[in-house]
Amino acid sequence: MSPKDNKPSSPPPPAAPPAKPAPKNPGFVTLNIDGKEVTAKPGTNLITAAKTVGADIPYYCWHHRLSIAANCRMCLVESSTSPKLVPACQTALQEGMSIRTDTERVAEVRRSVMEFLLLNHPVDCAICDQAGECKLEDYYQRLDHKPSRLEGGKILRNKRKVLGPLVVLDQERCVQCTRCVRFMDEVAKEPQLGMFARGSEEYIDVFPGQQLTSNYSGNVVDLCPVGALLNRDFRFRARSWFLSTVASVCTGCSRGCNTYVDFMGQDVYRYRPRENDAINQSWMCDQGRLSYKPLNLARVQAPSLGRADDRREVTAAEALLRATAQLKAMAGTAELAVLVSPSCSNEDLLAGLTFAKDALGVRHLYVGGRPDGAADALLMRADKNPNRKGLAWVSAGLGLSLEPFAALLKAVQAGTVKALYVLGAEVPVDEAEAARTLAQVEFIAVQATNVTPLTETADVVLPTATHVEDEGSFVQEDGVVQRVRRAFPPRGSTRGHWNWAVDIMREFGFPLTYESARDVFRELSPKVPELASFGWDSEAPPLKTQRGLQPLATGADGRPPGYREFGAPRVRGI
Amino acid sequence: MAYYQATKDPTTDIRERTYVPELLHGLAVTIRHFMRNLFFPRDTNTDVLNRTGTSQITTVSYPEEQVTYPPGYRGLHRLVPREDGKPRCVACYLCATICPAQCIHIEAGEYETTDASADSRVIEKYPTSFVIDELRCIVCGLCVEACPKDAIRMDTGRHTPSEYTRSGFVWDIPRLLEGPPVNHPSDPWLKRPGSERPAHAHLEKHARIGEGLVPLKLPRPAHPVRTEVTSGPVPVTKFLRD
Numbered sequence: 001m002s003p004k005d006n007k008p009s010s011p012p013p014p015a016a017p018p019a020k021p022a023p024k025n026p027g028f029v030t031l032n033i034d035g036k037e038v039t040a041k042p043g044t045n046l047i048t049a050a051k052t053v054g055a056d057i058p059y060y061c062w063h064h065r066l067s068i069a070a071n072c073r074m075c076l077v078e079s080s081t082s083p084k085l086v087p088a089c090q091t092a093l094q095e096g097m098s099i100r101t102d103t104e105r106v107a108e109v110r111r112s113v114m115e116f117l118l119l120n121h122p123v124d125c126a127i128c129d130q131a132g133e134c135k136l137e138d139y140y141q142r143l144d145h146k147p148s149r150l151e152g153g154k155i156l157r158n159k160r161k162v163l164g165p166l167v168v169l170d171q172e173r174c175v176q177c178t179r180c181v182r183f184m185d186e187v188a189k190e191p192q193l194g195m196f197a198r199g200s201e202e203y204i205d206v207f208p209g210q211q212l213t214s215n216y217s218g219n220v221v222d223l224c225p226v227g228a229l230l231n232r233d234f235r236f237r238a239r240s241w242f243l244s245t246v247a248s249v250c251t252g253c254s255r256g257c258n259t260y261v262d263f264m265g266q267d268v269y270r271y272r273p274r275e276n277d278a279i280n281q282s283w284m285c286d287q288g289r290l291s292y293k294p295l296n297l298a299r300v301q302a303p304s305l306g307r308a309d310d311r312r313e314v315t316a317a318e319a320l321l322r323a324t325a326q327l328k329a330m331a332g333t334a335e336l337a338v339l340v341s342p343s344c345s346n347e348d349l350l351a352g353l354t355f356a357k358d359a360l361g362v363r364h365l366y367v368g369g370r371p372d373g374a375a376d377a378l379l380m381r382a383d384k385n386p387n388r389k390g391l392a393w394v395s396a397g398l399g400l401s402l403e404p405f406a407a408l409l410k411a412v413q414a415g416t417v418k419a420l421y422v423l424g425a426e427v428p429v430d431e432a433e434a435a436r437t438l439a440q441v442e443f444i445a446v447q448a449t450n451v452t453p454l455t456e457t458a459d460v461v462l463p464t465a466t467h468v469e470d471e472g473s474f475v476q477e478d479g480v481v482q483r484v485r486r487a488f489p490p491r492g493s494t495r496g497h498w499n500w501a502v503d504i505m506r507e508f509g510f511p512l513t514y515e516s517a518r519d520v521f522r523e524l525s526p527k528v529p530e531l532a533s534f535g536w537d538s539e540a541p542p543l544k545t546q547r548g549l550q551p552l553a554t555g556a557d558g559r560p561p562g563y564r565e566f567g568a569p570r571v572r573g574i
Numbered sequence: 575m576a577y578y579q580a581t582k583d584p585t586t587d588i589r590e591r592t593y594v595p596e597l598l599h600g601l602a603v604t605i606r607h608f609m610r611n612l613f614f615p616r617d618t619n620t621d622v623l624n625r626t627g628t629s630q631i632t633t634v635s636y637p638e639e640q641v642t643y644p645p646g647y648r649g650l651h652r653l654v655p656r657e658d659g660k661p662r663c664v665a666c667y668l669c670a671t672i673c674p675a676q677c678i679h680i681e682a683g684e685y686e687t688t689d690a691s692a693d694s695r696v697i698e699k700y701p702t703s704f705v706i707d708e709l710r711c712i713v714c715g716l717c718v719e720a721c722p723k724d725a726i727r728m729d730t731g732r733h734t735p736s737e738y739t740r741s742g743f744v745w746d747i748p749r750l751l752e753g754p755p756v757n758h759p760s761d762p763w764l765k766r767p768g769s770e771r772p773a774h775a776h777l778e779k780h781a782r783i784g785e786g787l788v789p790l791k792l793p794r795p796a797h798p799v800r801t802e803v804t805s806g807p808v809p810v811t812k813f814l815r816d
């Protein structure tokens with residue numbers, strides 16, 4: 001249509017707002033960040049979108065699972081939609097907008113924001129547990145790198161305010177990002193933290209008369225971008241750069257929250273939650289967070305024979321021989337019972353239950369495991385065993401029926417059980433009482449990770465590796481199979497449950513060639529339809545996400561520095 | 575060579591050409607020095623060039639006599655104490671991190687809030703165990719460089735004494751904590767009474783002014799203001815800056 005065809009008589013239409021440009025990619029927003037075209041779903045955060053093209057926008061207060069507060073101003077960027085700098089965390093993506101994160105102006109503003117944040121900051125990194133994983137340190141090195149120009153005194157606040165059983169606060173180090181406050185309000189739904197006073201006097205505290213008693217209080221420590229909120233359990237025990245990290249799963253309850261295991265040498269120092277949208281988002285509960293302790297404490301480290309005063313430590317071969325001789329004599333009879341814990345991994349169950357079925361000839365299993373405990377609406381489940389579903393699957397796949405623990409106690413009291421093979425020494429009732437009852441059984445062989453009253457009454461104790469000392473997989477309550485990775489070699493002469501089971505089977509005369517948990521899964525999982533399709537290798541999280549410096553645990557020659565002539569150094573407080 | 579030339583030189587006499595008298599002369603010199611060094615007192619000044627005794631031996635008989643090392647010499651470590659005798663060390667592990675010989679082993683602890691000494695409560699972290707394996711140490715001094723608290727120094731002017739066992743070379747806090755105490759104006763315990771919020775959060779003495787760390791930009795006359803005194807007692811001079 002040529003211009004002269006226009007009808008001059010019609011009045012001009014009223015000035016409408018400029019029409020939105022048609023999306024370049026329908027269903028997506030297309031914008032330009034640092035000269036690179038970015039296509040993102042509507043509703044994507046600008047910080048996330050920028051990351052996809054390598055623009056790393058610094059931020060403190062933004063967290064992808066919390067509401068947006070935009071109060072730290074660290075994420076300011078230049079935008080074509082505004083003459084002033086805009087906070088990236090709060091800016092909605094618009095079609096055709098152009099963002100710059102790399103200009104001189106942005107750099108200068110970042111530097112100024114850092115200077116303000118550090119104005120009253122004590123910079124006592126030497127005693128700060130966050131050092132090494134602190135965003136203030138990182139951004140200072142990256143963006144600021146200038147000495148303080150403050151001439152007056154810094155504002156002094158409480159440096160050691162104990163907020164609750166797990167958390168201690170250093171009010172001086174806080175950068176007032178309110179992540180912790182928002183977490184307690186929005187996720188934990190227990191608003192126990194608040195921001196008090198104003199301006200540069202602002203500080204975080206618990207509400208008067210309260211304590212930070214939430215079961216999710218540990219998460220505020222992870223959320224705090226600086227060293228203001230610290231974990232009292234972990235504080236001062238290790239510097240973060242010494243810790244190595246491996247991806248794992250929390251075994252504290254049947255929820256199966258994804259974790260990072262931070263360890264040094266053969267000691268686990270802490271759990272941290274690992275992202276998993278389907279299970280735990282970014283969080284974990286305090287009960288699970290502290291459930292690493294049995295991995296270090298009161299472990300059964302060597303095989304032993306004999307009850308109570310006759311107990312003596314023996315070699316693995318001797319213990320195996322004894323267990324085999326006793327179990328073989330009873331195999332196939334109704335006097336032999338098998339107690340299995342739903343805390344064992346799938347591989348342990350596959351090998352252990354195959355042993356029970358093929359070698360011991362049992363048709364049903366008694367189910368032990370930790371007793372039920374408290375539960376809540378967010379993550380924690382009443383069932384404190386991480387693999388009850390896996391036990392149900394494996395036993396069904398192998399054609400074994402499950403019986404409650406009470407039935408075992410009844411059978412023992414009735415005297416029909418003469419020998420007991422135990423896979424995991426956890427029992428769902430009072431441990432001491434159960435051990436007294438089970439002591440009536442003539443022969444007990446136990447595979448156990450920790451010393452319990454039951455291991456004290458056992459005739460043969462086979463020390464067992466924990467889930468951080470071996471590869472494996474667990475089935476969480478909703479039926480999601482999850483892999484755990486091995487952090488360090490098993491302590492002492494411990495071996496995996498599967499390993500002991502396979503060893504005894506060999507003594508029984510079965511020609512087994514399994515060398516690893518992977519072999520066990522590959523060979524035995526086809527019998528369990530639910531596990532057969534699980535990609536044991538492909539679903540595994542990467543082995544090492546972070547390797548710590550390790551000058552302290554062992555010297556170059558494997559001997560600990562310091563008291564090497566007098567044995568291994570003490571590991572404090574674990 | 576010298577022997578050849580001396581004996582062939584026609585200008586020298588028979589005494590030199592036979593060489594025997596010179597040989598005896600040389601022996602006499604040697605014996606004189608031998609007797610003198612053997613039987614006469616020796617000056618034990620470790621500055622051997624300035625020794626004055628009759629005996630002229632220049633040996634320094636370590637360990638009875640010890641040369642004073644120059645300032646800056648990297649000697650045996652010490653943990654620097656504060657005024658109250660506690661180590662300045664806050665167990666930050668930086669020395670243990672940097673140590674290329676991996677010979678420092680630290681375990682950290684926390685001072686109780688009820689600790690009697692307020693100094694301790696200001697910095698709540700301290701080493702419960704601090705061990706240096708001096709046998710493994712390569713005396714590089716990196717630990718001293720790394721320490722942010724001026725808590726470890728190698729200024730003892732001694733080196734590691736010998737021991738009969740390996741474990742004797744493992745120095746712990748009681749042996750390491752020695753020497754004159756050190757305080758810096760920036761030390762937290764000089765600024766606040768404890769780790770809790772002080773009654774006045776903004777005390778003058780918390781400021782860095784006067785530490786000489788920050789050059790002050792106060793307006794100041796180019797010349798000191800003179801007070802003209804015509805009668806009466808002369809006022810005590812007040813310096814504008816101390």
Ligand code: SF4
Nearest residue numbers: 124125128131134227
């Ligand atoms: S919060 Fe970060 S910058 Fe502040 S003292 Fe701790 S480690 Fe240092």
Ligand code: SF4
Nearest residue numbers: 174175177178180224
């Ligand atoms: S305590 Fe930590 S998380 Fe809470 S506002 Fe301060 S800096 Fe943010």
Ligand code: SF4
Nearest residue numbers: 673711712714715717
């Ligand atoms: S001097 Fe060097 S080798 Fe010796 S303790 Fe210090 S850092 Fe380690």
Ligand code: SF4
Nearest residue numbers: 663664666667669721
């Ligand atoms: S670097 Fe200094 S303050 Fe830190 S642990 Fe070593 S001696 Fe102590």
Ligand code: FES
Nearest residue numbers: 059070072073089
């Ligand atoms: S992250 Fe955007 S203002 Fe804090």
